[in-house]
Amino acid sequence: MGKIIGVVSGSGGVGRTTLAINLAFALNKQSSAFLLDANQTNPHVHVHLSKTLPRASLQQVLNGECSLHYALQHVASGLAYLPSQHGESDYRRLHQFKDQFSLLAQHIIVDAPHGSVKDAKEVLAFADDFVLVVAPELAALGDAKQLLRRMHRSVFAGVVVNEVRKHRQISDADVERVLGIPVMASIPYDKRFTETVMTKQPFVHQFPRAPITQKIDELAHQLRTH
Ligand SMILES: Nc1ncnc2c1ncn2[C@@H]1O[C@H](COP(=O)(O)OP(=O)(O)O)[C@@H](O)[C@H]1O
């Protein structure tokens, strides 16, 4: 049975979807991975990966309107994912599909809604392990601390600090001290991420030799052995 790893954050816009896609891609190269977009408030995985609308979504699967296999999408590299669409489906039903998802791959990466969205509770209860994404800014760190009030630190594999710029507000050591969770990776700001949203290719696929790709590969490796 595959391990379900939630990519979570306290606030939106810190890079959860971007990390979930690239991490799933890297894990799929190393072993096998499946990507689940569980964010029906901001369902962006499909926007990052495809120029067309999805033929079906998690919401239809949860509502019993189609099978999981009908709704699956594949990127050229072979990574499979289940897109979300804007909706109001009952996320308590996610649990009924846990076994089906777990059979799809060794790692199921979940792009979760951010902490203050109402569905977050169900998604947090659904995953086995978590990666917490933060921006190296005081506001993002404050939001992450809010989220941690609802979760036990032991469920976190670690923190990914994203969009790190030369002149940053907060160091990795500060992030670890404030959140009490180890930093697994620190990913620099790189404007090529915006380009990959247009080309519909994961960064790690489009730029296989970039230092960021190496960092994400290392992160994937750490998660496999966590
Ligand atoms: N390390 C990075 N460097 C530059 N831009 C990034 C980086 N990570 C994410 N982005 C960009 O930031 C925006 C928000 O990222 P996204 O993954 O959609 O955030 P979230 O899912 O947390 O709301 C996107 O346009 C994405 O391309």
Ligand SMILES: [Mg+2]
């Ligand atoms: Mg997102």
